[in-house]
Amino acid sequence: MPELPEVEVVRRGLAEHVSSRTIRTVDVLHERAVRRQDGPLAAALIGRTVRCVSRRGKYLWLPLDDGTSLVAHLGMSGQLLLQPDHAADEKHLRVRIRFDDDGRELRFVDQRTFGGLMTAELVPDGFEGHIPVEIAHIAKDPLDPSFDDQAFIARLRAKDTEIKRALLDQTLISGIGNIYADESLWRARIHGRRATSGISRPKVAELLEHVRGVMTDALAQGGTSFDSLYVNVNGESGYFDRSLDAYGQEGEPCRRCAATIRREHFMNRSSFFCPRCQR
16 A cells, blocks of 8 residues: 555645646546545536645645545555546546646546545644545644654553554554555664553654654655556656565565564564564
Protein backbone atom coordinates (compact mmCIF):
# COMPACT_ATOMS: atom_id res chain seq x y z
CA MET A 1 0.00 0.00 0.00
CA PRO A 2 1.36 3.47 -0.85
CA GLU A 3 2.68 5.28 2.22
CA LEU A 4 3.36 8.97 2.82
CA PRO A 5 6.26 9.42 0.35
CA GLU A 6 4.40 7.75 -2.51
CA VAL A 7 1.22 9.75 -1.86
CA GLU A 8 3.19 12.98 -1.56
CA VAL A 9 4.86 12.32 -4.93
CA VAL A 10 1.38 11.94 -6.45
CA ARG A 11 0.13 15.08 -4.66
CA ARG A 12 2.96 17.17 -6.09
CA GLY A 13 2.27 15.92 -9.60
CA LEU A 14 -1.45 16.62 -9.31
CA ALA A 15 -0.89 20.06 -7.81
CA GLU A 16 1.18 21.04 -10.83
CA HIS A 17 -1.35 19.87 -13.39
CA VAL A 18 -4.91 20.13 -12.00
CA SER A 19 -4.90 23.20 -9.74
CA SER A 20 -7.20 26.02 -11.01
CA ARG A 21 -8.78 23.79 -13.66
CA THR A 22 -12.55 23.39 -14.02
CA ILE A 23 -14.15 19.95 -14.33
CA ARG A 24 -16.20 19.42 -17.49
CA THR A 25 -17.16 15.72 -17.43
CA VAL A 26 -16.93 12.78 -15.05
CA ASP A 27 -17.26 9.17 -16.22
CA VAL A 28 -17.60 6.43 -13.60
CA LEU A 29 -16.65 3.13 -15.22
CA HIS A 30 -16.78 0.94 -12.10
CA GLU A 31 -19.24 1.65 -9.29
CA ARG A 32 -17.01 0.12 -6.63
CA ALA A 33 -14.59 3.00 -7.13
CA VAL A 34 -17.27 5.43 -5.84
CA ARG A 35 -18.95 3.14 -3.31
CA ARG A 36 -18.50 5.68 -0.50
CA GLN A 37 -19.94 8.54 -2.55
CA ASP A 38 -23.28 10.00 -1.45
CA GLY A 39 -25.13 10.58 -4.73
CA PRO A 40 -23.72 10.74 -8.27
CA LEU A 41 -20.09 11.78 -8.41
CA ALA A 42 -20.60 13.66 -11.67
CA ALA A 43 -23.35 15.85 -10.23
CA ALA A 44 -21.06 16.85 -7.35
CA LEU A 45 -18.05 17.67 -9.56
CA ILE A 46 -19.12 19.05 -12.94
CA GLY A 47 -18.54 22.78 -13.10
CA ARG A 48 -16.37 22.82 -9.99
CA THR A 49 -12.86 24.30 -10.07
CA VAL A 50 -9.98 22.58 -8.30
CA ARG A 51 -8.36 25.08 -5.92
CA CYS A 52 -5.28 23.05 -4.96
CA VAL A 53 -4.24 19.51 -3.90
CA SER A 54 -3.79 18.62 -0.22
CA ARG A 55 -2.65 15.56 1.73
CA ARG A 56 -2.66 14.16 5.24
CA GLY A 57 -0.90 10.85 5.75
CA LYS A 58 -2.00 8.54 2.95
CA TYR A 59 -5.11 10.57 2.02
CA LEU A 60 -5.34 13.09 -0.81
CA TRP A 61 -8.03 15.66 -1.37
CA LEU A 62 -8.73 18.34 -3.95
CA PRO A 63 -10.48 21.36 -2.37
CA LEU A 64 -13.12 22.72 -4.75
CA ASP A 65 -14.46 26.23 -5.24
CA ASP A 66 -17.82 25.45 -3.60
CA GLY A 67 -16.30 24.56 -0.21
CA THR A 68 -16.38 20.80 -0.74
CA SER A 69 -13.54 18.48 -1.78
CA LEU A 70 -12.79 15.43 -3.88
CA VAL A 71 -11.16 12.84 -1.61
CA ALA A 72 -8.96 10.07 -3.02
CA HIS A 73 -7.63 7.03 -1.24
CA LEU A 74 -5.30 4.85 -3.29
CA GLY A 75 -5.84 1.67 -1.27
CA MET A 76 -3.56 -1.17 -2.33
CA SER A 77 -3.31 -0.43 -6.03
CA GLY A 78 -4.96 2.88 -6.86
CA GLN A 79 -3.28 5.25 -9.31
CA LEU A 80 -4.11 8.83 -10.26
CA LEU A 81 -2.76 9.39 -13.76
CA LEU A 82 -2.73 12.42 -16.04
CA GLN A 83 -3.21 11.35 -19.65
CA PRO A 84 -3.96 12.99 -22.99
CA ASP A 85 -7.56 12.30 -24.00
CA HIS A 86 -6.43 10.26 -27.01
CA ALA A 87 -4.42 7.82 -24.88
CA ALA A 88 -5.79 4.28 -24.75
CA ASP A 89 -7.79 3.41 -21.66
CA GLU A 90 -5.92 1.51 -18.97
CA LYS A 91 -7.16 -2.01 -18.30
CA HIS A 92 -8.33 -1.11 -14.80
CA LEU A 93 -9.58 2.43 -15.47
CA ARG A 94 -12.36 3.21 -12.97
CA VAL A 95 -13.05 6.97 -13.19
CA ARG A 96 -12.22 9.55 -15.86
CA ILE A 97 -12.33 13.31 -15.19
CA ARG A 98 -12.01 15.80 -18.07
CA PHE A 99 -11.44 19.53 -17.73
CA ASP A 100 -12.82 22.42 -19.74
CA ASP A 101 -9.39 23.46 -21.04
CA ASP A 102 -9.09 20.19 -23.02
CA GLY A 103 -5.72 19.49 -21.39
CA ARG A 104 -4.65 16.21 -19.88
CA GLU A 105 -7.46 14.31 -18.18
CA LEU A 106 -7.32 12.81 -14.69
CA ARG A 107 -7.79 9.04 -14.50
CA PHE A 108 -8.31 6.87 -11.44
CA VAL A 109 -6.97 3.38 -12.14
CA ASP A 110 -7.31 0.62 -9.54
CA GLN A 111 -6.66 -3.05 -10.18
CA ARG A 112 -7.88 -4.34 -6.83
CA THR A 113 -10.59 -1.68 -6.29
CA PHE A 114 -9.75 -1.20 -2.60
CA GLY A 115 -9.31 2.54 -3.14
CA GLY A 116 -11.84 5.07 -4.32
CA LEU A 117 -13.04 8.62 -4.88
CA MET A 118 -15.72 10.56 -3.03
CA THR A 119 -16.76 14.12 -2.34
CA ALA A 120 -16.77 15.42 1.23
CA GLU A 121 -17.52 18.57 3.16
CA LEU A 122 -14.55 20.51 4.49
CA VAL A 123 -14.41 21.35 8.19
CA PRO A 124 -12.12 23.83 9.99
CA ASP A 125 -8.81 22.39 11.12
CA GLY A 126 -7.58 24.94 13.64
CA PHE A 127 -5.49 27.73 12.14
CA GLU A 128 -4.27 25.57 9.28
CA GLY A 129 -7.30 25.68 7.03
CA HIS A 130 -9.88 23.01 6.28
CA ILE A 131 -9.88 19.23 6.02
CA PRO A 132 -12.51 16.71 4.81
CA VAL A 133 -14.67 15.55 7.70
CA GLU A 134 -13.93 11.89 6.87
CA ILE A 135 -10.20 12.50 7.43
CA ALA A 136 -10.42 14.71 10.51
CA HIS A 137 -9.59 11.80 12.84
CA ILE A 138 -6.29 11.10 11.04
CA ALA A 139 -3.26 12.41 12.92
CA LYS A 140 -0.80 14.82 11.35
CA ASP A 141 2.17 13.27 9.63
CA PRO A 142 5.81 13.79 10.66
CA LEU A 143 6.56 16.00 7.63
CA ASP A 144 3.76 18.42 8.54
CA PRO A 145 5.37 21.70 9.73
CA SER A 146 2.87 21.86 12.60
CA PHE A 147 3.51 18.31 13.83
CA ASP A 148 3.96 18.46 17.63
CA ASP A 149 6.97 16.29 18.47
CA GLN A 150 6.61 16.52 22.24
CA ALA A 151 2.90 15.68 22.20
CA PHE A 152 3.58 12.69 19.96
CA ILE A 153 6.38 11.43 22.23
CA ALA A 154 4.17 11.74 25.33
CA ARG A 155 1.20 9.98 23.69
CA LEU A 156 3.37 7.18 22.32
CA ARG A 157 5.07 6.46 25.66
CA ALA A 158 1.68 6.44 27.41
CA LYS A 159 0.41 3.65 25.17
CA ASP A 160 0.51 0.02 26.29
CA THR A 161 1.61 -1.46 22.99
CA GLU A 162 4.59 -2.39 20.83
CA ILE A 163 6.52 0.35 19.08
CA LYS A 164 5.81 -0.84 15.53
CA ARG A 165 2.08 -1.07 16.23
CA ALA A 166 2.23 2.50 17.51
CA LEU A 167 3.98 3.72 14.35
CA LEU A 168 1.23 2.15 12.23
CA ASP A 169 -1.55 3.78 14.30
CA GLN A 170 -2.87 6.50 11.97
CA THR A 171 -4.64 8.26 14.86
CA LEU A 172 -1.25 8.74 16.55
CA ILE A 173 0.96 9.55 13.55
CA SER A 174 -0.10 9.25 9.93
CA GLY A 175 1.59 8.20 6.72
CA ILE A 176 3.80 5.40 8.10
CA GLY A 177 3.17 1.92 6.76
CA ASN A 178 5.00 -1.37 6.98
CA ILE A 179 7.95 -0.43 4.76
CA TYR A 180 8.91 2.83 6.42
CA ALA A 181 8.23 1.52 9.93
CA ASP A 182 10.79 -1.26 9.38
CA GLU A 183 13.30 1.13 7.82
CA SER A 184 12.96 3.70 10.61
CA LEU A 185 13.25 1.09 13.35
CA TRP A 186 16.37 -0.33 11.68
CA ARG A 187 17.98 3.10 11.57
CA ALA A 188 17.10 3.68 15.23
CA ARG A 189 18.30 0.17 16.26
CA ILE A 190 14.94 -0.62 17.89
CA HIS A 191 13.11 -3.95 17.61
CA GLY A 192 9.51 -3.52 16.50
CA ARG A 193 8.16 -5.53 19.44
CA ARG A 194 9.67 -3.35 22.13
CA ALA A 195 7.12 -1.85 24.53
CA THR A 196 6.49 1.83 23.93
CA SER A 197 6.44 2.55 27.67
CA GLY A 198 9.98 1.20 28.03
CA ILE A 199 11.55 3.47 25.42
CA SER A 200 13.04 6.70 26.75
CA ARG A 201 11.89 10.10 25.52
CA PRO A 202 15.27 10.83 23.88
CA LYS A 203 15.15 7.48 22.07
CA VAL A 204 11.62 8.16 20.78
CA ALA A 205 12.77 11.59 19.63
CA GLU A 206 15.67 9.94 17.81
CA LEU A 207 13.28 7.45 16.19
CA LEU A 208 11.05 10.29 15.01
CA GLU A 209 14.01 11.94 13.31
CA HIS A 210 14.82 8.64 11.59
CA VAL A 211 11.20 8.45 10.40
CA ARG A 212 11.59 11.88 8.84
CA GLY A 213 14.95 10.92 7.37
CA VAL A 214 13.62 7.76 5.76
CA MET A 215 10.62 9.56 4.28
CA THR A 216 12.72 12.45 3.00
CA ASP A 217 15.13 10.02 1.34
CA ALA A 218 12.23 8.12 -0.21
CA LEU A 219 10.65 11.32 -1.52
CA ALA A 220 13.91 12.27 -3.20
CA GLN A 221 13.82 8.95 -5.07
CA GLY A 222 10.16 9.08 -6.07
CA GLY A 223 8.95 6.62 -3.43
CA THR A 224 9.16 2.83 -3.31
CA SER A 225 7.94 0.66 -6.19
CA PHE A 226 8.04 -3.12 -5.94
CA ASP A 227 5.73 -3.61 -8.93
CA SER A 228 3.72 -1.61 -11.44
CA LEU A 229 0.91 -0.86 -8.97
CA TYR A 230 2.56 2.26 -7.56
CA VAL A 231 3.48 4.95 -10.08
CA ASN A 232 3.41 8.73 -10.11
CA VAL A 233 0.96 10.79 -12.20
CA ASN A 234 3.12 10.26 -15.30
CA GLY A 235 3.17 6.48 -14.86
CA GLU A 236 6.78 6.40 -13.61
CA SER A 237 8.01 4.16 -10.77
CA GLY A 238 10.03 5.28 -7.76
CA TYR A 239 13.34 3.61 -6.94
CA PHE A 240 13.78 3.85 -3.16
CA ASP A 241 13.44 0.05 -3.05
CA ARG A 242 17.11 -0.06 -4.10
CA SER A 243 18.05 1.72 -0.86
CA LEU A 244 16.09 -0.39 1.63
CA ASP A 245 18.13 -1.62 4.60
CA ALA A 246 15.60 -3.89 6.34
CA TYR A 247 12.27 -4.28 4.54
CA GLY A 248 12.33 -7.16 2.07
CA GLN A 249 15.97 -7.97 2.86
CA GLU A 250 15.46 -11.38 4.54
CA GLY A 251 18.61 -13.47 4.24
CA GLU A 252 20.77 -10.52 3.22
CA PRO A 253 23.63 -9.21 5.41
CA CYS A 254 22.84 -6.15 7.50
CA ARG A 255 24.63 -3.18 5.93
CA ARG A 256 25.66 -2.03 9.38
CA CYS A 257 26.89 -5.17 11.17
CA ALA A 258 26.70 -7.97 8.53
CA ALA A 259 24.30 -10.12 10.60
CA THR A 260 21.60 -11.83 8.51
CA ILE A 261 18.35 -9.87 8.24
CA ARG A 262 15.38 -11.85 9.55
CA ARG A 263 11.67 -11.81 8.83
CA GLU A 264 8.85 -12.51 11.28
CA HIS A 265 5.06 -12.48 11.01
CA PHE A 266 3.41 -9.31 12.27
CA MET A 267 -0.27 -8.27 12.04
CA ASN A 268 -0.95 -10.46 8.97
CA ARG A 269 2.15 -9.09 7.24
CA SER A 270 5.90 -9.29 7.75
CA SER A 271 8.50 -7.42 9.77
CA PHE A 272 12.16 -7.33 8.78
CA PHE A 273 14.92 -6.60 11.28
CA CYS A 274 18.55 -7.21 12.21
CA PRO A 275 18.83 -9.61 15.17
CA ARG A 276 22.11 -8.03 16.26
CA CYS A 277 21.34 -4.32 15.84
CA GLN A 278 17.69 -4.52 16.92
CA ARG A 279 17.52 -6.70 20.01
